[in-house]
Amino acid sequence: MSPPQQPSSTNPNSLKIRLTHRFLHNLNNLNKKRSNLDNTQIHRRSHRVKLAAYASMARVVGSRRAWSRAILWKIRNRKVFTRNKRVDHKTTHHHHLARSIKRRTTNHSNHKREYVDPNGNSGQEVKLRKLVPGVETMDACGLLDETADYIKCLATQVEVMRNLVDLYSTI
Amino acid sequence: MSSRRTRTTRTREHDIDDLVSKLQALLPSSSSSCKRTTVPSSKILEETCNYIKSLRRKGDNLGERLSQLLDSMENNGVDVSIIKDLLQP
Numbered sequence: 001m002s003p004p005q006q007p008s009s010t011n012p013n014s015l016k017i018r019l020t021h022r023f024l025h026n027l028n029n030l031n032k033k034r035s036n037l038d039n040t041q042i043h044r045r046s047h048r049v050k051l052a053a054y055a056s057m058a059r060v061v062g063s064r065r066a067w068s069r070a071i072l073w074k075i076r077n078r079k080v081f082t083r084n085k086r087v088d089h090k091t092t093h094h095h096h097l098a099r100s101i102k103r104r105t106t107n108h109s110n111h112k113r114e115y116v117d118p119n120g121n122s123g124q125e126v127k128l129r130k131l132v133p134g135v136e137t138m139d140a141c142g143l144l145d146e147t148a149d150y151i152k153c154l155a156t157q158v159e160v161m162r163n164l165v166d167l168y169s170t171i
Numbered sequence: 172m173s174s175r176r177t178r179t180t181r182t183r184e185h186d187i188d189d190l191v192s193k194l195q196a197l198l199p200s201s202s203s204s205c206k207r208t209t210v211p212s213s214k215i216l217e218e219t220c221n222y223i224k225s226l227r228r229k230g231d232n233l234g235e236r237l238s239q240l241l242d243s244m245e246n247n248g249v250d251v252s253i254i255k256d257l258l259q260p
Contacts, residue, residue, distance in 0.1 A: 031241065046238040053234055124216035131223045141183065144190035147219060151197050154226040161233040168240040 015153070018060045019160045026052035051075070057157050066142070067150045070134025191215055198222055 030048055058071035129135050132150050135143050191212045198218050
């Protein structure tokens, strides 16, 4: 499976390089802490590697993006963050994506009705809001913009990790 | 044409169309097929959701492999910080 073409808007080489350095830095810190753990903590370590990956993604992007801010906030409040946090879908300035979707699909027959929640969001949009951190109360334009940036960074992070795995496995 | 549609609404829908096509360009399936036809945005959103999920899965798998590799490297006495120095320009 070949990785997607890197768009030229953000300099992809510098993003990859910055991600690599930051991820290695986080891994290093991980290893220093880990010297007290024994081998039964394998699960915790792989969980920490995942956290390090997300943390390095968010740290490199900084507070420029809603998703990175959300991740950084979650990491800082990891102990306090409860699962009971309810998300209110505010309808103040939502230009509902569902309307544009219906406009674009008028020529195609939908055999099953698209799920639309009480706020007018389609099922896909709701799923997307759950997948991308920090976009629960964003309008449709912002949501799409954040999703594009999130995908770019995720893909680059995966590439960095793949390169590291290849590198480490040859040593 | 609904007369209630103001110019603002129309420009915003054009903006959304632009954003959706940019999103489509990021998805892996778009680079393989050279179709210029309009794909319904619900399909694009669905593919985006699936792509994000698959990227996360790949990241998690790579993270597990990485942690196993680090573990075996530590046991063999290799210091990870050496690698970092090697990668520095």
